[in-house]
Amino acid sequence: MVRRLxxxxxxxxxxxxxxxMAIDLDVLEAVSRPWLRFDHLPSGPAQVGQHIDVALSPxxxxxxxxxxxxxxxxDRAARLLRSEEHGMGITRLVHELQVEPAGTGALQVDRxxxxxxxxxxxxxxxxRTLYRRRHRAMRQLLVPA
Structure with a gap:
């Protein structure tokens, strides 16, 4: 049964x-730790057409x-990222990330x-658990030193 979040x-x-920051694979790795470990994740921003083969360890x-x-x-102009993913028992996972201005900050919507x-x-x-944790970790990254 397909689930949509x-x-x-x-x-x-x-x-x-x-x-x-949302498309930076180094940031993805940083905000996912320790809940998810990526092996062989490349560095830098995601690129259209990029196939990323990793090993994940919950x-x-x-x-x-x-x-x-x-x-x-x-699409940097539209601030839109869409990926199609599979592995670890997941037949298909589609992730769409959109960022839009919101007041003095920004709103990130992940579908x-x-x-x-x-x-x-x-x-x-x-x-659900992972995205809540990532949100907290992202807010920590944005705190001025």
Whole structure:
């Protein structure tokens, strides 16, 4: 059964800066730790057409499993990223990330569609937890030193 999730998070930064951080694979790795460990994740911003083959380890202690991300859209002008992903028992995961100005900051909206067969509910629960944690970690990255 396919599950659809939407997450909306506000950040106290300019929308262009937030989008630049949202598509940066180094930031993805930083905000995912320790809940998710990436092996073989490239560095730098995501690029249209990029196929990213990694191994993921939930909590960094479970055995790493193959996972593939394909960047379908990465439009800086529209501040829109769309990826299609699969692996670790997930048949298809579509992630769409949109950043828009909101008052003095920016709003990031993540839409995630999950097809993992009978596991879709469990994966959706994991994704909810992970995105809440990523939001907290992103806010910490944005705190001035």
């Amino acid at each position: 939407t997450f909306k998070h506000s950040y106290p930064v300019d929308a262009d800066r937030l989008f630049a 909590l960094g202690v479970l055995p790493a499993q193959p996972y593939t991300m394909h960047v379908v859209t990465c 995630v569609e999950i097809d993992a067969g009978w596991r879709s509910g469990l994966v959706a629960l994991w994704v």
